[in-house]
Amino acid sequence: MIELRNLSKSYPTLNGRRYVFRNVNFTFPPGANIGLIGRNGAGKSTLLRLLGGIDQPDEGAVMTDKRISWPVGLSGGFSSTLSARENVQFVCRVHGAHGAELRERVAFVEAFAEIGDYFDLPMKSFSSGMRSRVAFGLSMAFEFDYYLIDEVMAVGDAQFKSKSREVMMQRLRKANVIMTTHSMGDIRQYCNIVVHVDAGRVTVYEDIEQGILAYQGKPEDK
Template identity: 35%
Template sequence: MTASDLAIEVQDLGVRFRRNRRGRRNIKDLFSDSSRRAKPGEFWALRDVSFDVKPGESIGVVGRNGQGKSTLLKLVAGVLLADEGTVSVNGGVAPLIEITGGFVGDLTVRENVRLTSGLHGMSKAEVSRRFDGIIDFAELEDFIDTPYKHLSNGMKVRLAFAVVSQLEEPILLVDEVLAVGDKAFREKCYRRIDELLADGRTLFFVSHSERDLRRFCTRGLYLDKHRLAMDAPIGKVLDRYNADYPTGV
């Protein structure tokens, strides 16, 4: 299979962050590749990570807190840039990564739907056509003209998922946000994800919920010590993770 046949291709990926201001990289560092070592005050969030994802695959990313799961998702989404290696994504992504991403506190729900949908690439005609469905899915009919900042966290999650799940991009990125919200709405989101997977979408899913990972994912990536420790069927990955860390995250 060639690179053009893959949904996602990651090769020798590495990204580093600073722990404090003293370790901050300067302009010279940005244009220099003189050393593969992290400088004082820096650490590798991910290192030497390589994997491919075929169109239509459902990938679950597993690991303890702080091992680079959300960082990997943001690299695939194009929110972060790698310090080493490459990330190639063939096709658009529908990112459900941070519930506040793209929303403006002082704008109303109505205004935010139009703004964020447009930022995700929907035309004005598409937004108008999908608007009622978004509001209905988010269960915010009584809050259309309420400023976003006055919504509860649960309402914000509902709105974010409602917008992103309407996108027709082939790759869906989900990062733990479904842990917020009531049980009834989570089940509603799960049914929508099932519909998207049945439609042939590719899922890249970060979660600590073993139940959700087993439900949606067929394959798992296990990140440990900031590297890819295992790439295998999701059941085997979860068994390995639970054996390594029986007390959880």
């Protein structure tokens, strides 16, 4: 169960607070792979951050009994003065991994990222691509009930993208995905439910094509 209860979220602007969501009540369909779609500025990424605990609502709450990932590939939380290894170790400890389990997860990320000796250098020396490799590998080092994906499924060259998609599909054999993307091809490939975000409203479409039509602003066939 993932439920939004009386959820409100706003941000300060020069013209006052801008509400992205106001008193939203919504329950995500259980056991579904969800495509979270909407126009730019509709609040898709904000909702994803709220679901992943990266951001907090002004009022209300996200209620769930599921293990939900942070947005896959998120690298904004890394400390640039620490090495990739130290950052990964810190996240592993936060998520309860210690001893042999911690070493196993760190080894997985190191092998997955394929950045060689850079893994033990401060992350301020990394390119954006190297940071993304570590971030994606760290997301895949844990098993969640739901993986949150914000636009980017994988980074790097063709070989690395192929490897990333392969491990992601392995995770989704036992888990579900909530994905936000402007690629309707990805929505059709990975999702079986569309959740359309528009002007602070959240609407479920069990028919993928009807959801895409709503997003594209086209009338549904009668």
